Structures are given as structure tokens and as C-alpha cells.
Amino acid sequence: MTLHAALPAPVRRLANGALLRAQQQPWAQQVGLCLRVAAGSHDEPPAYPGLAHFLEHLLFLGSRNHSSDQGLMAFVQRHGAMVNASTQARHTDFVCEVPAELLQPVLRRLLDMLCQPLLDSEAQLREREVLHAEYQARSQDADSRIDHALGQALAAGHRCGAFLAGDRSTLAVESAEFQRALRAYHQRHYQAGRMCLTLVGPQPAEQLLDIAEALFEALPVDEGDACHVPTLDLLPLRAPRLYLQHSRPGIHLGVAVQLQTRNLRASLDVLLDTLHDPAPGGLLAGLRELQLCRQLQARVLYQHAGQCLLRLDFTAASAEQSAALRAAVQRWAAQLQGDAAWPQRLQHQQRAAALRLFGLSPLAAARALQSPAQDDSHTLRDLNSLLACLARGDGLIELQCGEQAQPLWPAIGLDLPLQTLPPVSSPAPIPSHPWRLPGNDPLLCGAAVASxxxxxxxxxxxxxxxxxxxxxxxxxxxxxxxxxxxxxxxxxxxxxxxxxxxxxxxxxxxxxxxxxxxxxxxxxxxxxxxxxxxxxxxxxxxxxxxxxxxPAAQGMxxxxxxxxxxxxxxxxxxxxxxxxxxxxxxxxxxxxxxxxxxxxxLADLPSAPCSETRIDWHQVAQPGTDAALLLFCPLPAGDVCTEAAWRLLGQVLQGRFYQRLRGELQLGYALFAGFHQVEGCRGLLFALQSPVCEAAGIFDHIRAFLREQWQALAALDDTALSRYRDALLPALSPAKANLARAEQLWQLHLAGLPEVHLQRVQQALTALTQNDLLQAHEQLLSASDWRVLASGAPSLA
Incomplete structure (x- = not known):
């Protein structure tokens, strides 16, 4: 097996400071891109928490050369591709995965929206409501509250202790001072020298770099000071032991580390890989033998230069075991510090990482390549320093979660029922254990595996x-x-x-x-x-x-x-x-x-039977104040012409659904519309999560939206219809990449359809007329089988 992904990615640094990195995946059909701007929420003015996240949203709402309906989001959605963005502590990522031939127009729109946004005042008022809804959901998320509680233990003033999502109270868009701060942040950080673009696609890497360079070289050289806000110390801890009122009792340890080094990423990768390994001799196996926990989950909450904050979750651990857990983790780190087997463990981890990179989608690979490889000697040196810090325990945070009521902690951006716990009077006794590094996995080594x-x-x-x-x-x-x-x-x-x-x-x-x-x-x-x-x-x-x-932990x-x-x-x-x-x-x-x-x-399964019910409503009780609803409308018939028309209808409706329910009605920030297969059944799926509307109201809004679409569908001209048809055709062609082809074949098997089915739908699609589209819309409205999965009950009306 040739691991193309294990080869170093070619890099170009342009005269204006922009950094470009590319890698070829010969088997891919899509191009994945990740453009990282080296500024995030920790770089925003402290007076306006959430400003960086707010700007990330605003950039999608129109730019100098592309209005919002012609910009990146609309362009990508029209072609059935994906686009997203996220604001982290020290960087902001903009990501896309699109057909390879669309790379140039996508990059052109991306650069225009990043460098020349309109920042329209009316759009800001509307988008602030979207962020407020997102803030409310994140503030109630169980994991987010634990993360935020761990941040309270850090030294006063460090921004990891602030909840920087942004809401109505912090995003003072009516204020002239806020507008100056918003534009100053954009001008300072959204410059070529602060941008790193990674590309992964079927083209040769040099060709990908040439496409990117032709567009990026036109960006001006950076002007002015774009330095980060000075980073305050993580240590010393101000609250090493905390108790959080929480619906899920448990024990969580935080690990705060501050070292004189440039980058801890590679060392943290090795450390987390070792912490998670369940093989004999490792930390997890030892904790199980000592009956201290069943599972261990470790992740990085923050990492910048030589600072990091880790979170360790211990499944089934009780408050009475917290001191023993802490002592065991410290003893494990002390015993393995400087162990002679670490270089071999590093090589083993790197081989495993190369295999993972090989299997990633173009977009996931582009994200991964934002963090290039580091020198092994620095990695091992920093790893031993991490272990030394963990063994000493001076940055170790103990967080107990339980249902006991607590007073509100004065946190920035989010109220937490939290209080400090007194120091432990004496170290917890723990049986000695022969800790060692787990050995190499037989699967990776090619050894015979008993089965x-x-x-x-x-x-x-x-x-x-x-x-x-x-x-x-x-x-x-x-x-x-x-x-x-x-x-x-x-x-x-x-x-x-x-x-x-x-x-x-x-x-x-x-x-x-x-x-x-x-x-x-x-x-x-x-x-x-x-x-x-x-x-x-x-x-x-x-x-x-x-x-x-x-029960599985509840997510979004x-x-x-x-x-x-x-x-x-x-x-x-x-x-x-x-x-x-x-x-x-x-x-x-x-x-x-x-x-x-x-x-x-293997024989195909029988085709899914059609139900005769009008609306089949299933209620799923979930905690939280948000409501959510899924509406699935199965195809009324199994012939290829009906499926082709419904696929085209889904392609047209998905952008309109986003614009109407999110942009105009501002019902929610998480939504989806389009053609979808559920088990062996195919049809149209509409989904929405809302903080302002009950499940029955969401259903009414979706039904109203569908009824309103006839006039817009009737107004489509031949050019628009052809554009929607062309965007669908690639998904109906036999996929070339193994993973995409496998998914096509498996879904066809579950639906009881022959392999030639998609080609037949493709042929039917090319012959579709506007009348066929309108007929599909009428079928949708008069269908006898709507299936609903919702967080609430239906309306009594």
C-alpha cells in the first residue's frame, strides 16, 4: 500500500506573506481546502466578547464583488458541496469541499469575502440574533459547561476562563465604538501574511499551488501591526479543586502546562495517543485493574505556543475516587518520564498517524495539514517536560460534578453554579502498579491476529x-x-x-x-x-x-x-x-x-414498502430549552422519473430553505434540506433546531415554506433549471473513489435497487422540464406519508 498522505506536502511562501500548502490524493473527486487566519477569539478586544466569532458570520453575508446570493455560501450550495467556518481561540478556519473543477471560482469568492466584506449594518442586526441563539444553545451544552468550569481554575485574566461566543449584550452593533473595533480587527488580522491555505485534491500538488498562487499573489502586502494580544500566564492555578452543579455526576481532571517552547502539538499527539491506548501496561488498563474507571477520554481544550490545557474524563469514577485517580495519573507520569521506549512509541504513533491521514477525505486531510510535522528530538524533549509537569501536579485541576446546588461563580460570559473545594489534606494512598508503555499493535506490525x-x-x-x-x-x-x-x-x-x-x-x-x-x-x-x-x-x-x-452522552x-x-x-x-x-x-x-x-x-433487499398514514409523528423527549424537528417525506413512487424530479426539487429547495428559515425568519442556526436516504427509503428531508419555536411551530413553518414555493418554482427559467440539473449530475454518476462508490452501492443494496439505477435517474434528470418539477412539488404537498421525529408533541389543531 502506498501512503501518499505520508509524504511531505509542498509549501510556497508568497511575497505578500501568504503560506500555501498542497497535497495530491489521486483517488479523490473533490478538492478540500482549509484557509486559516491566524487570529481568533483571544485576539479580539476584551470589551467585546464574541467579536471574532461575529465577524466570521458576517463575512458570508456579501462582499464587494459578490452579493450574498452570488457569494461563496450560495455558490457552493448550488453545486451540492459544503462550506463551513469556525472561530477558535487563536485562529479562524474557513473550509470547503467542492468538485475539483470548481476550485478557482470558490477561491475567488472566498478571498473576496475575507478581504472585502460589506459588513452591512442591517445584516449585522439580523446576524446578531443568530449568534444569540447559538450562544444560548452552547451555554446549555453539558460539555461546554465543563470546559468553561476548568477554565476558571487558571490564573486570573487568562482568556480561557471567558466564554467568548458572543450574544446580544456583548455585540453592541449600534455603537460607533463597536463598529470601529470590528473594522480594526478585520483590517489588522485578515491580511495575506496571516493566512495559510491548505489544499488536497486529485490534481498534482504543484497544479493546486499554481491555482492558489494566481489568486493569492494579488493580495496586498501586510500593513501595520498584526500582533496577537499578549498571552497571560496560565499558572499558578487560582482554584485547583472545584465542584460544578451538573446533571451528569463525574470526575474530570484538567492539566494546565506552560513551557518555553514554540509548539506542543506533536508532543500532545503522542501523549494523548498513549493515554487512550487500552493495551496492557498502559494507564487505562491500570486504572481498570485498580477499579478506578472504565474508560478514559482525553482532549486538548487549548494549545498555543508553549501553553496548553487538557481535559481528562473518567467514565464511572466517583467523587470518593478522585484523589486516587489524581495520584495514579501523577505516578504514571513520573514513572514513564524519560522512559527509553518513548522513541519507539513516537515512531509507532507516527506510522499510525500516516495511516489515518491516508484515509481522510480531502477536506479532513486539508485540515490536518494545517499542522505540519515537527522535529522528533523537540517532540520527545517537550513530551518529557509535559510528563514532568503532570507528575508534579502543579497544573492539575480536579473538577467534581454532581447535583448539589452551588452559588453562581463570577465567570465572564456564562453563569456557572460552581465553587472551590478545600485542598486535600494528605496524598491519597494508592497501590503500586507496574506502569509501562503499551506495545506495538499487531495490526500495524503485520503480525497474525487470532480471530x-x-x-x-x-x-x-x-x-x-x-x-x-x-x-x-x-x-x-x-x-x-x-x-x-x-x-x-x-x-x-x-x-x-x-x-x-x-x-x-x-x-x-x-x-x-x-x-x-x-x-x-x-x-x-x-x-x-x-x-x-x-x-x-x-x-x-x-x-x-x-x-x-x-446511555450515550447527549450531544446537539x-x-x-x-x-x-x-x-x-x-x-x-x-x-x-x-x-x-x-x-x-x-x-x-x-x-x-x-x-x-x-x-x-449477496442479493438485493426487497424495496421498502410505502406507508399509508398521513403524518406519522414520533416524539423524542430531550433535555434543554431548544426544540428540533425532522420531517421526512418518502418518494410517492419508485420509478426513476419520480426520483429524478424529487432530487431536482430538493436541490432547488435547499438554498431557499436556508434563506427563508434562517436568514429571514431567524428560527434557528442548525438546519438542513435536501434529498436523503433513510435505511432503504428515499425522499426529502427537512430539519431544523430552534431556540425560539416549539416543535409544533417548526412543523408549521416548514409546511408553510413548502406551500409558498409553487410561485418561485413556476418562475424558474431554462438557464436556472439547467444550473440546478448540472449540479446534481455528478452525484448520480458512478463514483470513482472507493469510499464514495462503496456508499453508493451499499445504499442501492439497502433500497433493493440495481447498480444501474443511478445512471437511469441521471438520464431521466436530463429530460426533466419545469412541469415535472411543479408536479413533484404537488406530489410533495399531497403526499400520504409524512414522517416526523421531533422533540415535542404535534399541535392539537
Whole structure:
């Protein structure tokens, strides 16, 4: 296997200071780009928390050469691609993944919106309401509150202790001082010398760089001082032990470190990789043996230059165990500081990282390449310094979460029911433990892996593309556990957690879903690893179990509903193991055949039956003040002409849905509209999360929106219709990349459709007229099968 992604990415530094980096993925069909501006929320004026995040939003609302309906967002949406942005503490990222031929017009629009925004006053007033809604949701998010609580332990004045999302009270858009601050921030930081662009696509890297350079070289040389706001010290801690009133009791440790070094990223990568490793001898295995926790989750909350703040979560740990956990982590760090096996561990981690990069999408790879490799000697030196700090414990924060009421802490931007705990009088006694670094993973080393024999399987193999790339392997099997699908899924996820971590570490992306009809698993990654990994994971999913599992942590409400959407469209019950592969070579296919007792050809599932109900409403109770709703409208008929017309209708409606419900009505900030497949059922999906409207009201707004669209559809001319048709055609062509082709084939299998189905829909699409589109709209409004998944009850009217 050739790891193209492991090669250094070519770099160009332009005369105006802009940095360009590119890498080729010969198997890709899309180009991923990540443009990073080296300024974020910690660089904004302290008088206006959220200003940087606010500016990120405003940039999408019109620029000198492109109005909002012709700008980047509208252009990308018209072509069925994706665009997004995020504001972090020390940088702001703008990302896109688009068809390769659109790179130049996308970059042109991106640069225009970044460098020449309109910053219209009316648009600012509207967008402030969007940010206020986002602020309210983030302020109630359980994880965000824990992150913010850990920030309170840091030295006074450090901006990690402030909640910088921005709301109505901090974004004083009517103020002349705010407007001056907004424009000054933009002028100071949105300059060529503060920009780094990474590109990943099918073109040769030098060609990608040439396209970017032709546009970026026109940007003026930086003028004025663009220095960051001075960084205050993280240490000493002002509150090493804290108690947060929280709905989920638990123990969390923060690790604040401040070193004299340029960049801790590579050292933190090795440290987190080692902390998570469940292999014998490691920290997690030792904590389990000592019965201190079941799982350990570590992540970086903040990292800039030589400063970092880590968060460590310990599943199933109690307040009584907090002192012992703290002592165990410190002893582990002290024992492994300077260990002779670290250089080998670093090499092992780097090989695993190269495998992960190989399997990433163009966009994910472009994001990853924003952090280039570092010198190994510096990495190991800084790693030992991190371990020394952890062993001393001078930056260690203990956060206990529980349901006891607490007074409000004077935090910036967010009220926290939080208070300090008294210092621990004496160190906690803990049994000695032989800590050591986990060994190399046999999967990575190519060693033989013991595996169980799989039962009778129905398999289908498709060859990969000539250019290579990651392979895909799909499995579907019956559930052996008892209980509802959510409980079974939680149990299977808990049982397979260690193995799935091993796979994801080596570039194997695992996605497991459980429904009443059975479980489905998709594996994507290096072809040489997928058969052996399947031999380890699939038997775990087929075996009967009865152990209880903790409910999964609740995330964003709309994502929770999307995860449960398949319950609206159940497949026929699985009675045996079924598999489909794309991109496996002959030797890997032979490996799979050897694992099974017997193999037969995979037959398509029967087509999904149509329901006869008018509105099938399912309510999912969720905590929080936001409401969310998914409306799924299945196709009224299975012929290719109907599907082509509904796909085109979804393409037209998605931009209008965003403009109407988010831009004009300001109902919410998270929404989706378009053609979608749920299990084996195809149709149109509309989704919205709102902080200002109940579920029944969301449904009324979506229904009103759909009814209002006839006039706009009737006004479409041939040019506009052709533009929407052309944007759909690539998605209906047989994909060239292994992963995209595998997803197409698996979805066709679940829908009981032949492989030529998409080509037939494509042919039907080219013949569609405006009358066909209007007929599809009428079918949608008069459909006898609307399915709703919502956080609330329907209206009584």
C-alpha cells in the first residue's frame, strides 16, 4: 500500500506573506481546502466578547464583488458541496469541499469575502440574533459547561476562563465604538501574511499551488501591526479543586502546562495517543485493574505556543475516587518520564498517524495539514517536560460534578453554579502498579491476529479504482441482544470501544448503527487491514450479551434526532451476515472468504414498502430549552422519473430553505434540506433546531415554506433549471473513489435497487422540464406519508 498522505506536502511562501500548502490524493473527486487566519477569539478586544466569532458570520453575508446570493455560501450550495467556518481561540478556519473543477471560482469568492466584506449594518442586526441563539444553545451544552468550569481554575485574566461566543449584550452593533473595533480587527488580522491555505485534491500538488498562487499573489502586502494580544500566564492555578452543579455526576481532571517552547502539538499527539491506548501496561488498563474507571477520554481544550490545557474524563469514577485517580495519573507520569521506549512509541504513533491521514477525505486531510510535522528530538524533549509537569501536579485541576446546588461563580460570559473545594489534606494512598508503555499493535506490525470464524455470509466484492485510496467494507447482521435498539447499540458500542479505538488509530473509520431490523457496520481504511479487523470486530457484534450499558452522552439536539431517524424507516429483519466490499484486492477477498463458514452471493433487499398514514409523528423527549424537528417525506413512487424530479426539487429547495428559515425568519442556526436516504427509503428531508419555536411551530413553518414555493418554482427559467440539473449530475454518476462508490452501492443494496439505477435517474434528470418539477412539488404537498421525529408533541389543531 502506498501512503501518499505520508509524504511531505509542498509549501510556497508568497511575497505578500501568504503560506500555501498542497497535497495530491489521486483517488479523490473533490478538492478540500482549509484557509486559516491566524487570529481568533483571544485576539479580539476584551470589551467585546464574541467579536471574532461575529465577524466570521458576517463575512458570508456579501462582499464587494459578490452579493450574498452570488457569494461563496450560495455558490457552493448550488453545486451540492459544503462550506463551513469556525472561530477558535487563536485562529479562524474557513473550509470547503467542492468538485475539483470548481476550485478557482470558490477561491475567488472566498478571498473576496475575507478581504472585502460589506459588513452591512442591517445584516449585522439580523446576524446578531443568530449568534444569540447559538450562544444560548452552547451555554446549555453539558460539555461546554465543563470546559468553561476548568477554565476558571487558571490564573486570573487568562482568556480561557471567558466564554467568548458572543450574544446580544456583548455585540453592541449600534455603537460607533463597536463598529470601529470590528473594522480594526478585520483590517489588522485578515491580511495575506496571516493566512495559510491548505489544499488536497486529485490534481498534482504543484497544479493546486499554481491555482492558489494566481489568486493569492494579488493580495496586498501586510500593513501595520498584526500582533496577537499578549498571552497571560496560565499558572499558578487560582482554584485547583472545584465542584460544578451538573446533571451528569463525574470526575474530570484538567492539566494546565506552560513551557518555553514554540509548539506542543506533536508532543500532545503522542501523549494523548498513549493515554487512550487500552493495551496492557498502559494507564487505562491500570486504572481498570485498580477499579478506578472504565474508560478514559482525553482532549486538548487549548494549545498555543508553549501553553496548553487538557481535559481528562473518567467514565464511572466517583467523587470518593478522585484523589486516587489524581495520584495514579501523577505516578504514571513520573514513572514513564524519560522512559527509553518513548522513541519507539513516537515512531509507532507516527506510522499510525500516516495511516489515518491516508484515509481522510480531502477536506479532513486539508485540515490536518494545517499542522505540519515537527522535529522528533523537540517532540520527545517537550513530551518529557509535559510528563514532568503532570507528575508534579502543579497544573492539575480536579473538577467534581454532581447535583448539589452551588452559588453562581463570577465567570465572564456564562453563569456557572460552581465553587472551590478545600485542598486535600494528605496524598491519597494508592497501590503500586507496574506502569509501562503499551506495545506495538499487531495490526500495524503485520503480525497474525487470532480471530473467530464467522458464520454463513452473503458477500459481494467490487474492485477498487486504479489510483488506489482507502477501501470500504460494509456488514449487516442480526442482533443477539434483548431490549430496544438504543440499549442494544449502547451495549455493542461499550463492548467494542477498545477495538474500535485500535481501528480508528490505524485509519479504520468505524460506524455502527443498530435498529430493530439488525445492526449495520461500515469500515473504511487501508485495504490490507480491513479483513483482519473484521475478524476481530464482527464476532463481538454477533455474540449475545446482557450486560447493561450507560446511555450515550447527549450531544446537539438536532444530531441526536438525526441519529434516531432510521427508526422511521425500518429495513426487513436481518437473518444472516451480509457484506459488501469496494477496493479490496484478491488477497484480501480471499482472507474474508477464509473467515466464513460458507459464502454465497449477496442479493438485493426487497424495496421498502410505502406507508399509508398521513403524518406519522414520533416524539423524542430531550433535555434543554431548544426544540428540533425532522420531517421526512418518502418518494410517492419508485420509478426513476419520480426520483429524478424529487432530487431536482430538493436541490432547488435547499438554498431557499436556508434563506427563508434562517436568514429571514431567524428560527434557528442548525438546519438542513435536501434529498436523503433513510435505511432503504428515499425522499426529502427537512430539519431544523430552534431556540425560539416549539416543535409544533417548526412543523408549521416548514409546511408553510413548502406551500409558498409553487410561485418561485413556476418562475424558474431554462438557464436556472439547467444550473440546478448540472449540479446534481455528478452525484448520480458512478463514483470513482472507493469510499464514495462503496456508499453508493451499499445504499442501492439497502433500497433493493440495481447498480444501474443511478445512471437511469441521471438520464431521466436530463429530460426533466419545469412541469415535472411543479408536479413533484404537488406530489410533495399531497403526499400520504409524512414522517416526523421531533422533540415535542404535534399541535392539537
Amino acid at each position: 473467530a470464524v464467522l458464520p454463513l455470509a452473503a458477500l459481494r466484492h467490487h474492485p477498487g479504482q486504479a489510483e488506489g485510496g482507502p477501501a470500504a467494507l460494509y456488514w449487516r447482521g442480526p442482533c443477539s441482544g434483548a431490549g430496544d435498539s438504543a440499549a442494544i447499540e449502547a451495549g455493542l458500542l461499550a463492548r467494542s470501544a477498545d477495538l474500535r479505538w485500535r481501528g480508528e488509530r490505524l485509519g479504520i473509520t468505524c460506524q455502527l448503527n443498530v435498529q430493530a431490523a439488525g445492526w449495520s457496520l461500515s469500515l473504511r481504511g487501508p485495504a490490507s487491514l480491513l479483513p483482519a479487523f473484521s475478524a476481530l470486530l464482527v464476532p463481538l457484534l454477533l455474540a449475545a450479551f446482557d450486560q447493561p450499558a450507560e 439536539l438536532l444530531r441526536v434526532l438525526l441519529q434516531r431517524l432510521p427508526q422511521l424507516c425500518e429495513l426487513p429483519r436481518a437473518s444472516r451476515l451480509e457484506g459488501l466490499s469496494v477496493g479490496l484486492g484478491a488477497s484480501e477477498q480471499a482472507q474474508l472468504a477464509e473467515l466464513c463458514v460458507a459464502v454465497e452471493a
